[in-house]
Amino acid sequence: MTDDDSDLAGFEQFSDGTGGETESSDAADSQSDDTASVADGGTDTAGATDDTLGGNDRFDDYGDGPTQTTTSADELGSVFVSGGLRIAEDGDETQIQASITPGNRESVRLGRYLIVPFPDGEELFARITALEYAQEFQTDDATVLTTRRRLESGDGFDERDYKFLAELEPGAVLFSESGELRRRMVDRVPKPGATVREATDADQIKTGLDIPTEGVFLGHLSVGGETVKTATEPPTVDYRLDDADEAGDPLVFRHTLVAGGTGSGKTHAAKNVLRQYVGRRYETDDGRDAQTAVVVFDPQDEYAQLHDDNPALDAAQARRLDREGVAYGGHDDTVALIPQEQGVSYPGEGHRAEQVPFTIPFSVVDDYDMPWLIAGASLNDNQYGALNLLLNRFFRNYNPGTYDQFLSFLDDPALREELDERGRVHEATFDAVTRRVRSIPRGVFDQDARSITELDTTLVRPGGVTVVPTYHLSTSRAKEMFVLAVATILVDDKLSNAPNSSRIAETPLVLGMDEAHNFLTDADTVQARKVVDTFTEAAKQGRKERLGLFLITQDPQDVADPVFKQVNTRLVLNLGDEDAIDSVNIPPALASKVPYMETGQMVVYSPDNSEPVELTGLPVCVTRHGE
Ligand SMILES: Nc1ncnc2c1ncn2[C@@H]1O[C@H](COP(=O)(O)OP(=O)(O)OP(=O)(O)O)[C@@H](O)[C@H]1O
Numbered sequence: 001m002t003d004d005d006s007d008l009a010g011f012e013q014f015s016d017g018t019g020g021e022t023e024s025s026d027a028a029d030s031q032s033d034d035t036a037s038v039a040d041g042g043t044d045t046a047g048a049t050d051d052t053l054g055g056n057d058r059f060d061d062y063g064d065g066p067t068q069t070t071t072s073a074d075e076l077g078s079v080f081v082s083g084g085l086r087i088a089e090d091g092d093e094t095q096i097q098a099s100i101t102p103g104n105r106e107s108v109r110l111g112r113y114l115i116v117p118f119p120d121g122e123e124l125f126a127r128i129t130a131l132e133y134a135q136e137f138q139t140d141d142a143t144v145l146t147t148r149r150r151l152e153s154g155d156g157f158d159e160r161d162y163k164f165l166a167e168l169e170p171g172a173v174l175f176s177e178s179g180e181l182r183r184r185m186v187d188r189v190p191k192p193g194a195t196v197r198e199a200t201d202a203d204q205i206k207t208g209l210d211i212p213t214e215g216v217f218l219g220h221l222s223v224g225g226e227t228v229k230t231a232t233e234p235p236t237v238d239y240r241l242d243d244a245d246e247a248g249d250p251l252v253f254r255h256t257l258v259a260g261g262t263g264s265g266k267t268h269a270a271k272n273v274l275r276q277y278v279g280r281r282y283e284t285d286d287g288r289d290a291q292t293a294v295v296v297f298d299p300q301d302e303y304a305q306l307h308d309d310n311p312a313l314d315a316a317q318a319r320r321l322d323r324e325g326v327a328y329g330g331h332d333d334t335v336a337l338i339p340q341e342q343g344v345s346y347p348g349e350g351h352r353a354e355q356v357p358f359t360i361p362f363s364v365v366d367d368y369d370m371p372w373l374i375a376g377a378s379l380n381d382n383q384y385g386a387l388n389l390l391l392n393r394f395f396r397n398y399n400p401g402t403y404d405q406f407l408s409f410l411d412d413p414a415l416r417e418e419l420d421e422r423g424r425v426h427e428a429t430f431d432a433v434t435r436r437v438r439s440i441p442r443g444v445f446d447q448d449a450r451s452i453t454e455l456d457t458t459l460v461r462p463g464g465v466t467v468v469p470t471y472h473l474s475t476s477r478a479k480e481m482f483v484l485a486v487a488t489i490l491v492d493d494k495l496s497n498a499p500n501s502s503r504i505a506e507t508p509l510v511l512g513m514d515e516a517h518n519f520l521t522d523a524d525t526v527q528a529r530k531v532v533d534t535f536t537e538a539a540k541q542g543r544k545e546r547l548g549l550f551l552i553t554q555d556p557q558d559v560a561d562p563v564f565k566q567v568n569t570r571l572v573l574n575l576g577d578e579d580a581i582d583s584v585n586i587p588p589a590l591a592s593k594v595p596y597m598e599t600g601q602m603v604v605y606s607p608d609n610s611e612p613v614e615l616t617g618l619p620v621c622v623t624r625h626g627e
């Protein structure tokens with residue numbers, strides 16, 4: 001708030017004319033030569049657009065100042081020409097500078113969005129990429145001495161002795177067509193001396209940054225950690241992710257990553273975004289219109305709270321969310337699907353969602369072709385081949401076949417001998433495999449609960465949210481087995497030509513996975529390779545099959561690259577680790593901000609949605625989060 005006030009104070013000062021006028025007339029004087037040459041050279045090539053005012057004599061227009069609705073209130077300064085004023089096809093050669101009036105110098109910040117009007121009503125949308133003081137007059141010893149004396153006597157230095165220049169990176173030319181604001185590539189250079197003002201119109205900012213007006217709400221546009229204030233109502237710029245079927249595939253099915261360090265606000269943000277997807281409808285591959293299901297793997301027992309209202313969300317906040325078209329409130333159709341492990345129980349105290357226990361039948365290893373599920377980390381390719389052979393032999397004789405039966409099957413000395421004698425599996429290999437299979441957690445398969453394969457219509461419900469909590473499970477290996485088994489069933493049925501569950505196959509699915517680095521690691525093991533292959537394939541086909549991965553992680557550098565490459569939308573919250581920042585692969589201008597993000601702040605890189613931007617997430621969770 002205080003900062004706002006000081007911003008406004010700055011604007012007022014300027015509109016009072018204290019120094020502002022001196023500045024702009026200075027600029028006009030010192031630049032008149034340059035200006036004339038621009039006009040003479042006829043460099044204004046904007047004739048390409050239909051709505052230019054016409055007439056070649058733009059010089060007069062320029063003299064009158066901008067034709068737009070500019071008010072002096074947000075004028076920051078004017079386009080400065082002495083240091084060079086050019087736009088070029090090669091962005092590196094582009095140079096646009098603005099001279100900032102003394103009254104605005106304190107408040108102007110890197111990254112802010114600016115508008116520079118062209119005389120014909122078009123506007124340049126730009127961003128501040130550098131700020132610098134430059135000598136107004138040629139320095140000599142005398143001026144340096146004067147300045148020093150002033151500073152020493154406590155008078156401070158006089159802003160008017162210096163230029164204060166902002167480097168602008170042009171983003172787009174804004175123009176209106178049939179009453180609608182549009183953007184195009186920057187193809188014209190602003191006039192020397194043209195007014196530069198802060199962008200305060202939500203429509204202009206959204207158009208300038210190419211932010212869709214409709215779609216899934218992610219947060220409010222911000223710069224340097226401060227929410228961008230507009231003169232419009234609401235006074236913020238909502239950032240939305242295109243979710244329409246018309247403009248290509250909805251971005252959710254081109255996958256999302258939420259990355260951020262511990263406590264950066266990942267889960268808060270992820271819940272807020274996932275809540276927006278609940279109940280959305282998408283056109284499927286076969287032309288149906290279907291409601292999406294949301295399934296979330298939940299390592300900290302936090303997502304089943306999607307079922308409950310957030311008591312901290314008050315009526316005023318609710319009204320604001322309503323006005324902005326942001327979904328909020330607990331979702332009744334939320335089910336916690338509880339992995340049953342022998343000897344452990346699920347406390348389930350943090351939420352009021354219905355709890356449905358399930359078990360993984362050992363037969364999924366065969367039905368969904370996932371021998372790796374019992375291979376663990378350290379089988380080599382030879383041993384993995386042997387495991388496959390043993391499983392095939394086992395499932396030929398046992399239907400459905402339990403884990404305990406498989407262990408007894410392996411205990412048969414006659415089998416071991418036979419395979420060795422026939423040269424199929426060496427005894428040492430047989431023993432190694434048996435040891436591995438025995439070493440997985442005992443109480444995972446075939447427990448006293450309904451089978452996940454029979455619960456497919458509970459697991460995936462159009463319009464419903466299913467949460468699979470794993471916090472209560474005994475070991476990380478048990479957690480991994482449950483998550484990978486259920487995730488693989490979902491992915492497999494979603495992509496298969498002959499799915500075991502038509503419900504899974506037919507329902508658009510948003511698949512959330514918190515702490516994804518634990519499951520989609522780039523580790524060099526048979527299991528990791530198979531899992532990564534499966535998910536890479538899932539990610540590739542997800543667009544078509546309506547399967548969207550929503551990965552959440554504090555260690556993005558540990559997520560396997562092939563999966564990562566398929567992710568289109570990246571939400572990056574605070575990350576301190578350099579490797580982690582490098583791994584999320586976002587433009588340098590965004591990456592440099594990441595270590596300074598405060599809780600709930602993020603940068604969004606979704607190249608098919610908008611220009612890269614910085615956002616502030618909603619300060620409240622739209623459903624319950626925490627105690
Ligand atoms: N945008 C926000 N505004 C205000 N508070 C927030 C915001 N985002 C998160 N918080 C708060 O910060 C705390 C940490 O958030 P959260 O649990 O989402 O972090 P996390 O990154 O998931 O942490 P962990 O690494 O422990 O999983 C919570 O108390 C949460 O309510």
Ligand SMILES: [Mg+2]
Nearest residue numbers: 266267268300
């Ligand atoms: Mg979390």
